[in-house]
Amino acid sequence: MNPIEDVRNTAREVAAEAEYVRIGLSGLESYAKSLPLDRIQAPELDTLHHYTGRPVDTVAFILTLDAVNFGSGYFPHLRKRPGLSGYFTVATSLTESFRARGPFHAEELSRITAEGCAAIFGQVMDGSPASELMGLFAKAWNDLGQYLLARFGGRFERLVDAADHSAARLVELLAAMPFFRDVESYKGREVPFYKRAQLTAADLALALNGRGYGAFTDLDRLTIFADNLVPHVLRLDGVLVYDKALVERIEGGELIPAGSPEEVEIRASAVHAVELLSEILNVRAMELDYLLWNRGQRPEYKARPRHRTRTVYY
Numbered sequence: 001m002n003p004i005e006d007v008r009n010t011a012r013e014v015a016a017e018a019e020y021v022r023i024g025l026s027g028l029e030s031y032a033k034s035l036p037l038d039r040i041q042a043p044e045l046d047t048l049h050h051y052t053g054r055p056v057d058t059v060a061f062i063l064t065l066d067a068v069n070f071g072s073g074y075f076p077h078l079r080k081r082p083g084l085s086g087y088f089t090v091a092t093s094l095t096e097s098f099r100a101r102g103p104f105h106a107e108e109l110s111r112i113t114a115e116g117c118a119a120i121f122g123q124v125m126d127g128s129p130a131s132e133l134m135g136l137f138a139k140a141w142n143d144l145g146q147y148l149l150a151r152f153g154g155r156f157e158r159l160v161d162a163a164d165h166s167a168a169r170l171v172e173l174l175a176a177m178p179f180f181r182d183v184e185s186y187k188g189r190e191v192p193f194y195k196r197a198q199l200t201a202a203d204l205a206l207a208l209n210g211r212g213y214g215a216f217t218d219l220d221r222l223t224i225f226a227d228n229l230v231p232h233v234l235r236l237d238g239v240l241v242y243d244k245a246l247v248e249r250i251e252g253g254e255l256i257p258a259g260s261p262e263e264v265e266i267r268a269s270a271v272h273a274v275e276l277l278s279e280i281l282n283v284r285a286m287e288l289d290y291l292l293w294n295r296g297q298r299p300e301y302k303a304r305p306r307h308r309t310r311t312v313y314y
Contacts, residue, residue, distance in 0.1 A: 002168045002221075003168055003171045003172055003175065003192060003194055003197075004167065004168050004171060004194070004198065004218075004221050004222060004223060005168075005221070006192050007192050007193055007194055007198075007223050007271065008223055008271070008275060010189065010190070010191045010192060010268070011191070011193075011223070011267075011268040011269075011271035011272045011275070012272050012275070013189070014186055014191055014264060014265060014268035014269070014272075015265075015268055015269045015271075015272040015273070017187065018265040018268070018269055019243070019261065019265070020242065020243040020246050020261065020262045020265050020266075021240055021241070021242055021243070021246070021262075021265040021266055021269040022240070022241050022269070023239065023240060023241075023269055023272065023273045023276070024238055024239055024240070024241055025276075027238060027239070028239065028273075028276055028277065028280070029280055031237065031238070031239055031277070032277045032280040032281050035277075035281070035288075035291065036291075037281065037283065037291075039291060039294075040283065040287045040288075040290065040291050043206060043290055044206075045206050045207050049084075049088050049091045049092045049095055050065075050091055050095055050207070051094070051095040051098040051099060052207060053098075055157075055208060055212050055213055056155075056156070056157045056213075057098075057102070057103050058207050058208060058213075059156045059157045059160055059204065059208075059213050060103035060104070060156040060157075061094070061095075061098055061103065061207075062200065062203045062204050062207055063144065063156050063159070063160075063200065064094065064103070064104055064109070064141070064144070064156075065090075065091060065094055065203075066196050066199060066200040066203060067140045067141055067143075067144045067177075067179070067180075067196075068090065068094075068117075068137045068140050068141065069087070069090070069196055069199065070136075070140075070179070070196065070311065070312050070313060070314055071086065071090075071133045071136070071137075071310075071312075072086065072087075072227065072228055072229075072308065072309075072314055073228075073255060073308045073309045073310035073311060074086075074129045074130060074132065074133040074310060075087075076308070077128050077129040077130045077133075078123070078130045078133065079122055079123055079124065079130065081093075081122070089121070089122070090121060093120055093121045093122055094120065094121075097120050103156075104141075105154065106144075106145040106146075106148040106149050106154035106155075106156075107145065107149065107154065108145065109141040109142065109144050109145030109148075110141075110142055110145030110146045110149060111142070111145070112138050112141050112142065112145075113138055114131070114134040114135040114137070114138045115134075116138065117134040117135075117137040117138050117141070118131070118134045121134065121137070129310070136179075136312055139179070140177075140179045140312065143177045143178060143179060144177060147159075147176065147177055157213055159173060160204065160213045161213070163201075163216075165215050165216055165217050166216060166217060166218055167198065167201035167202075167216040167218050167219050167221070167222060168218055168221070170197070170200065170201050170216070171194050171197040171198060171201070174194075174196075174197040174200060175194060175197055179196075179312045179313075180194070180196055180197045182194045182195050182196065182197065182313040182314075184258075184259045184263075184264050185259065186261060186264045186265075186268075187261075191264055191268060193226045193267055193268075193271070193313065195225045195226050195227060195313055195314050196225075196313065196314070198222050198223065198225055199225045201216055201219065201222065202219065202222060202225070202286060204216075205219055219286070220284050220286075222284075222285065222286045223271050223274070223275065223285050223286075224270065224271055224274045224285050224286065224288065224289035224292075225286075225289055225314075226267040226268075226270055226271050226314070227267075227314035228266075228306050228307050228308065228309065228314060229292075229293055229296045229306060230270050230274070230289060230292045230293060230296070231266045231267065231269070231270035231306075231307070232296060232301065232304070232306035232307070233292045233293075233295050233296045233301055234270055234273055234274075234292070236300075236301060236304060239273050239277075240266075240269055240270065240273060242266075243262075246262055250305055250306065250307045250308075251304070251305050253305060253308070255308050255309060255310060256307045256308065256309050257309065258309050258310065258311035258313070263307070263309050266307060274288050274289065274292070
């Protein structure tokens with residue numbers, strides 16, 4: 001089976017059986033028509049906070065960054081750069097490192113420590129949740145380095161070459177690493193999301209202008225990159241309706257456990273809701289993800305708590 005289609009199909013099944021989250025189907029068409037589709041433009045890579053260089057070096061940056069593009073449940077404890085979010089703190093720190101010294105070699109990644117990650121990302125190893133995140137970052141990079149050495153001669157671009165311009169195949173290749181294997185269990189079935197693996201294909205296409213290592217023939221089949229922001233926007237906009245007790249837990253700052261029925265339903269319902277919106281509007285799901293993610297940067301969305309989960313998947 002195609003892993004991206006697996007995401008789409010299982011999300012639909014979970015949404016149909018969900019107990020804590022439902023999609024407000026009656027208002028879906030009017031909501032779709034209210035979306036400012038004129039604001040969907042071809043996204044451009046933010047080169048202030050993201051490194052670009054020779055194509056092979058850009059590939060190395062995207063794979064290195066997306067290997068640690070997680071930790072939103074830890075971000076309230078992260079030492080952030082002034083005016084920057086958790087994600088942009090991580091991306092900017094890595095960008096500065098690449099600009100100062102060039103790409104990391106696979107061998108370096110395979111043996112980097114939590115302390116080494118803390119030095120790169122400006123954190124202190126003091127036993128806090130941020131320290132735990134640095135340990136997870138180190139594990140993610142160790143896995144990536146070892147995988148590149150074992151399968152691809154230590155070359156980042158050879159991993160991408162092996163996908164043969166297929167985003168679905170790239171997802172399969174990345175999912176061989178535990179922190180990219182974004183699959184949860186729900187009522188006896190496996191529910192894949194592959195958030196970061198799908199995002200890696202999109203990021204490569206963006207950073208390389210859809211050419212060379214960034215050319216994928218099936219990019220239009222990507223689902224949304226299921227995390228905790230797009231579901232938050234859809235909830236506040238009335239598209240997703242959460243169980244009252246779940247809302248109270250989220251707004252009270254309680255962590256929603258990774259892989260719990262509530263967390264799986266939130267992510268799967270968001271995926272399926274955007275698939276339905278995509279069908280109504282004849283717009284790609286990844287374009288709606290971009291639109292809704294940017295909507296989530298507005299103050300009225302940031303003012304309300306979104307669900308927090310400590311996970312390596314987002």
